[in-house]
Amino acid sequence: MIGRALGGAVRNLAATARSAVTDVVTGAAYLGDLVTDRVADRDPGDAVLRVAVLILSDQDGPLTSEAAVLPSLTKADAILRQQAGIGVRTVSVRTVREPAPVTALDPRANQKLLLDDMMGRTDLYRRYLPAGSGVGAPVTVVVVRDIAGRTTGCSLGMTADWVICQRSLFDADNPNAYDDTVLAHEIGHALNLPHHSDPQNLMFPTSSPPGAVRGTELRRWQALVLNANRHTIPAIRSSARP
Numbered sequence: 001m002i003g004r005a006l007g008g009a010v011r012n013l014a015a016t017a018r019s020a021v022t023d024v025v026t027g028a029a030y031l032g033d034l035v036t037d038r039v040a041d042r043d044p045g046d047a048v049l050r051v052a053v054l055i056l057s058d059q060d061g062p063l064t065s066e067a068a069v070l071p072s073l074t075k076a077d078a079i080l081r082q083q084a085g086i087g088v089r090t091v092s093v094r095t096v097r098e099p100a101p102v103t104a105l106d107p108r109a110n111q112k113l114l115l116d117d118m119m120g121r122t123d124l125y126r127r128y129l130p131a132g133s134g135v136g137a138p139v140t141v142v143v144v145r146d147i148a149g150r151t152t153g154c155s156l157g158m159t160a161d162w163v164i165c166q167r168s169l170f171d172a173d174n175p176n177a178y179d180d181t182v183l184a185h186e187i188g189h190a191l192n193l194p195h196h197s198d199p200q201n202l203m204f205p206t207s208s209p210p211g212a213v214r215g216t217e218l219r220r221w222q223a224l225v226l227n228a229n230r231h232t233i234p235a236i237r238s239s240a241r242p
């Protein structure tokens with residue numbers, strides 16, 4: 001058992017080392033994208049965060065739909081744009097039609113998720129992540145069926161380019177579960193933000209719809225953290241101003 005766990009850990013470390021080698025090339029490619037994005041969007045003031053969505057399927061079909069996830073993506077864009085000057089660009093929404101194994105559908109949270117990741121139980125997610133892990137690497141939101149306990153979303157922080165969100169968060173017909181702040185909250189973790197004690201803050205740990213949904217505010221220092229990491233492609237500022 002331990003041997004297998006170690007094998008998985010070594011495999012994943014090897015994968016990390018491989019992707020580090022390609023960072024220089026993919027970083028340049030992303031910056032190239034950035035320039036074209038700018039021209040297309042005419043939005044030179046904002047930094048850009050690329051987000052991908054991966055929807056898993058079980059025996060009954062896809063866990064949710066692209067249309068159902070869209071409001072949470074729009075909300076994340078509105079929050080990060082307003083509070084941190086970062087536009088969220090959705091680069092892909094993919095549905096994996098092949099039923100996923102139970103370990104991928106119903107993952108565990110926090111430290112146990114880290115353990116599962118090292119043991120290879122989240123390898124399925126990696127298989128479908130967009131290429132590149134360097135500068136401007138997208139954060140992928142993996143929609144899973146059920147996370148153990150009362151957790152509805154989880155991130156491994158800067159160590160992973162993906163976060164998980166439970167499908168019930170996107171079910172607009174279920175007001176007791178629907179919560180469009182969780183996707184943005186988990187992206188916050190992926191960009192290195194810790195929890196915050198103010199319930200009005202996006203990084204407040206708990207959110208209990210429909211009554212006590214956390215706020216969407218970010219402090220200035222949080223905005224700085226969001227802007228100062230490898231996922232966020234900096235804004236191009238005019239050099240005309242002194």
Ligand SMILES: [Zn+2]
Nearest residue numbers: 185189195205
């Ligand atoms: Zn959290």
